Every structure is written in structure tokens, then in C-alpha cells.
Amino acid sequence: MRPVDLAVVGGGVIGCSAAYHAARRGARVVLLEAERLGAGASGAAAGMLNAQAEARGEDAFLRLLLKGRERHRSFAEELRDAGGPDPEYVWEGTLRVATEERFAAELRRTYSWQREAGLPARWLSGEEARELEPNLSRGALAALYLPEDGQVNSPRLVHALAQAGARLGVRFLEAARVTGFAVAGERVTGVRTARGEEVAAGCVVLAGGAASALLAGELGLRLPVSPVKGEIISVAALPAPVTANVWDDRCYLVPKRDGRVVIGATQEPGVYDRRPTLGGVATLSGAAVGLVPALSGATFLNAWGGLRPGTPDGRPVLGPAGGWEGLLIATGHHRNGVLLAPITGEIVASLALGDRPPVDVAPFSYERALQTAAR
Known part of the structure; x- marks a missing residue:
């Protein structure tokens, strides 16, 4: 060559x-x-x-x-x-959701410094969060909405x-x-x-x-740099139960343009085996349904894992x-x-x-x- x-x-x-x-x-x-x-x-x-x-x-x-x-x-x-394939960008923001007072306080601190930094951010009560995402659990106490964030395939x-x-x-x-x-x-x-x-x-x-x-x-x-294994699952849900990326302290939900909702992710430092596990699927499924109960009727599609390159x-x-x-x-x-x-x-x-x-x-x-x- x-x-x-x-x-x-x-x-x-x-x-x-x-x-x-x-x-x-x-x-x-x-x-x-x-x-x-x-x-x-x-x-x-x-x-x-x-x-x-x-x-x-x-x-x-x-x-x-x-x-x-x-x-x-x-x-x-x-x-x-x-001339390449459409990467399927979606710009609907990210909604960080708190179902416990501890995490709500953490999100509130994030909201405060981001607003002081001049970044677009909205603090929402549980009811206001459900107005934005009606399928959110009644257990949502508060949320931080970041309208400029997005996602891609x-x-x-x-x-x-x-x-x-x-x-x-x-x-x-x-x-x-x-x-x-x-x-x-x-x-x-x-x-x-x-x-x-x-x-x-x-x-x-x-x-x-x-x-x-x-x-x-x-x-x-x-x-x-060392691997941090992450397991992810996806389900089919039409219409999509959420619009934004919805993320609490246990899982995130990412609604894709093709009708899938991607649910992740576990974090397992030092694990080199990227195959999904039954425990990972169970953990993510339970967390997702707890955050958005409407997902209980979604059709399971598949599960996979990846190795993120982590640093200290x-x-x-x-x-x-x-x-x-x-x-x-x-x-x-x-x-x-x-x-x-x-x-x-x-x-x-x-x-x-x-x-x-x-x-x-x-x-x-x-x-x-x-x-x-x-x-």
C-alpha cells in the first residue's frame, strides 16, 4: 500500500x-x-x-x-x-426526571449553575413535567428540561x-x-x-x-482508558410514549424516528464481555416501565451491549x-x-x-x- x-x-x-x-x-x-x-x-x-x-x-x-x-x-x-444515509437527527431536548428528593436537589443545583452560565434550561414541577410528557409516572416529583439537546441514529x-x-x-x-x-x-x-x-x-x-x-x-x-460495559434494549412503541430524551437516575428513554424506543444503559466498569444479560434486560425493563408506565405494553425487540472507553x-x-x-x-x-x-x-x-x-x-x-x- x-x-x-x-x-x-x-x-x-x-x-x-x-x-x-x-x-x-x-x-x-x-x-x-x-x-x-x-x-x-x-x-x-x-x-x-x-x-x-x-x-x-x-x-x-x-x-x-x-x-x-x-x-x-x-x-x-x-x-x-x-450523499450518505440520513442520520435521523431529532432535536426535542432532554428531560431529566427526579422521582426522589435527593435527585431532585441534585438536578436543582444543575439548573442553578446552568442558568447562571446563560444556558437554556427550565425547572419543572412534577405536574409541569407531565404536561410536557403526559406519559410520565405520577411518581415524578420534578424535572429539568434542556431544550437544546437532541439525539441521532x-x-x-x-x-x-x-x-x-x-x-x-x-x-x-x-x-x-x-x-x-x-x-x-x-x-x-x-x-x-x-x-x-x-x-x-x-x-x-x-x-x-x-x-x-x-x-x-x-x-x-x-x-x-478501560471498558465500561453498557447494556441497552429496544422496544417498538407507536405512537411513541415520549417525545424528548427522558432520563432519570436509573435509565434513559430515547424515542427514535423509526418507531423504536431505545432504553439504556447499565454501567459495568472493567467488564470486557459485551453480550447482554438477563439481569441487564430485567433491570432496564423495570426502570423504564417505572418511569413511563405506558411502556409496559410495548413490544420487546432486542438487547445488546457495548464497551464504552472510560477514563478516570x-x-x-x-x-x-x-x-x-x-x-x-x-x-x-x-x-x-x-x-x-x-x-x-x-x-x-x-x-x-x-x-x-x-x-x-x-x-x-x-x-x-x-x-x-x-x-
């Missing part, structure tokens, strides 16, 4: 976004995926674009989340112009990015497991695959999700690592990979091609991640 400007390791939404954005800038790009595109966490994700619902304070992470959501707003038209987004990238010349290699790196001195010069092939590249992007730490170890890097503080790791030239890290997005995919792709493409990234990546550096993990 001829040398390329950029070799992307990982065919999830982050890797596909990085490849697409680099190709838009004129780079020659190859992407290598161990299984098939979207086979990991991206294909399992519910696709929530919860910039405000995921934030814990007014900091660099909030600004990154908001940039991610902002970028998604224009992304649908951009991908449509590229994550598998379709991955394939829309891949199709748009392919039109720009990106070469996608599936069933191409990367097992190591080619190096020259302190520079990464390419990747090696399980088939014994070597791909020479001016820059390598490690976007392998939960598997990134294992690969980083081949370079002597201790990347603090829940923030992604973006940028160079360990003094290696020609290497960029783009992983550790935990449950915000879909939300942060467009902005991460822009960041990675900028760094790989020697341009200034659209946001300061210092708060998401490899060194910061190591310091956080050591605490």
Missing part, C-alpha cells in the same frame, strides 16, 4: 469522523478497523446529544460538549450533501461519515486488526496489522475505543502522547463519543495536518489523564 498522510486506527464514530475531516482538508487517509465499521461502542450507542445533561460544571469539558452539539446542528446538511451516523469519507478518497479497511506500530527513533511512522501488512503514514491516530490502551502499550504508553474523570484523551511524534490519541469519550465525534474529528484533522485546532486540547491531554489516574 502506498504511504498515506493519515492512518486512523478504529472504525467507530470518532475514527470515521477523524478520517472524514482530514480528507476534507485534502489528506490521503486510510482507516483500519479490526471488525466492521461501527461494531463497537458507536454501533451500540443510543445516540443522545446531551451536551448540558452530561455537564457537571462550567469548565473546559462543558465548552467541548457544547461545541460538539453545535457542530451536530450543521452536520446533517453537510452529510446529506455528501448512531449506526447511521457512522455509515454516513464513512460514505462521505469514501467519496473524498478515504480507504476503509475492515477486518484489519492493528497489532503494532512502525517506528523510527521517537517517531511513529505507520501501523502493522495481524496479517503482517505495514501501512506507512505521516501521522497515526489511535481511535480504538476501549481497545486503545492495549495498543498504546505497544509504544510503552500507559493510557488510562470521564473526559476524553486528545492529542499527542508520551513524546512520540507522528502519533495522536483520540479516545476515552465514555458515553459522549457520538456527541463529540464532529468536534473531535476537526481537532484531530487540525493537529495531524499542522493546523491550530478549533479548541484548546490542553485540558484533555495525555499528561492530564495520567495525573488524574494517579490520584
Whole structure:
């Protein structure tokens, strides 16, 4: 294979976004995926674009989340112009629901700092929440409505990015497991695959999700990224019993445009087996019916699991690592990979091609991640 400007390791939404954005800038790009595109966490994700619902304070992470959501707003038209599948964006907000006083107090604090930060947010009583979502349980005491949040069909987004990238010349290699790196001195010069092939590249992007730490170890890097298993189920419910993303402290409900309601998700740190379990299905089913009783009559469709790439503080790791030239890290997005995919792709493409990234990546550096993990 001829040398390329950029070799992307990982065919999830982050890797596909990085490849697409680099190709838009004129780079020659190859992407290598161990299984098939979207086979990991991206294909399992519910696709929530919860910039405000995921934030814990007014900091660099909030600004990154908001940039991610902002970028998604224009992304649908951009991908449509590229001829890809419709990612099925829905912008109906997120309703965080409290059924206990403890969680209501937590949501109230979130509402207060977000309003002080000038973010759109509404505090609702239980009755007001049921006016917005009539099928909510009578047990709902209060709610925080975040009208700017949304959702997307994550598998379709991955394939829309891949199709748009392919039109720009990106070469996608599936069933191409990367097992190591080619190096020259302190520079990464390419990747090696399980088939014994070597791909020479001016820059390598490690976007392998939960598997990134294992690969980083081949370079002597201790990347603090580990799997957080999440189980998800889906049901058929027409008409949809909710309009917004509805999320309490036990589960979330995401009504899709195709008539499904996606219900998630368990959180099991350190678990590598992504297969769904009977316990997971039971837990999610009970929580969903408790939150929206009308779901008790919904038809069960399927269950699946995914491995989110988690970090000690829940923030992604973006940028160079360990003094290696020609290497960029783009992983550790935990449950915000879909939300942060467009902005991460822009960041990675900028760094790989020697341009200034659209946001300061210092708060998401490899060194910061190591310091956080050591605490």
C-alpha cells in the first residue's frame, strides 16, 4: 500500500469522523478497523446529544460538549450533501426526571449553575413535567428540561461519515486488526496489522475505543482508558410514549424516528464481555416501565451491549502522547463519543495536518489523564 498522510486506527464514530475531516482538508487517509465499521461502542450507542445533561460544571469539558452539539446542528446538511444515509437527527431536548428528593436537589443545583452560565434550561414541577410528557409516572416529583439537546441514529451516523469519507478518497479497511506500530527513533511512522501488512503514514491516530490502551502499550504508553460495559434494549412503541430524551437516575428513554424506543444503559466498569444479560434486560425493563408506565405494553425487540472507553474523570484523551511524534490519541469519550465525534474529528484533522485546532486540547491531554489516574 502506498504511504498515506493519515492512518486512523478504529472504525467507530470518532475514527470515521477523524478520517472524514482530514480528507476534507485534502489528506490521503486510510482507516483500519479490526471488525466492521461501527461494531463497537458507536454501533451500540443510543445516540443522545446531551451536551448540558452530561455537564457537571462550567469548565473546559462543558465548552467541548457544547461545541460538539453545535457542530451536530450543521452536520446533517453537510452529510446529506455528501450523499450518505440520513442520520435521523431529532432535536426535542432532554428531560431529566427526579422521582426522589435527593435527585431532585441534585438536578436543582444543575439548573442553578446552568442558568447562571446563560444556558437554556427550565425547572419543572412534577405536574409541569407531565404536561410536557403526559406519559410520565405520577411518581415524578420534578424535572429539568434542556431544550437544546437532541439525539441521532448512531449506526447511521457512522455509515454516513464513512460514505462521505469514501467519496473524498478515504480507504476503509475492515477486518484489519492493528497489532503494532512502525517506528523510527521517537517517531511513529505507520501501523502493522495481524496479517503482517505495514501501512506507512505521516501521522497515526489511535481511535480504538476501549481497545486503545492495549495498543498504546505497544509504544510503552500507559493510557488510562478501560471498558465500561453498557447494556441497552429496544422496544417498538407507536405512537411513541415520549417525545424528548427522558432520563432519570436509573435509565434513559430515547424515542427514535423509526418507531423504536431505545432504553439504556447499565454501567459495568472493567467488564470486557459485551453480550447482554438477563439481569441487564430485567433491570432496564423495570426502570423504564417505572418511569413511563405506558411502556409496559410495548413490544420487546432486542438487547445488546457495548464497551464504552472510560477514563478516570470521564473526559476524553486528545492529542499527542508520551513524546512520540507522528502519533495522536483520540479516545476515552465514555458515553459522549457520538456527541463529540464532529468536534473531535476537526481537532484531530487540525493537529495531524499542522493546523491550530478549533479548541484548546490542553485540558484533555495525555499528561492530564495520567495525573488524574494517579490520584
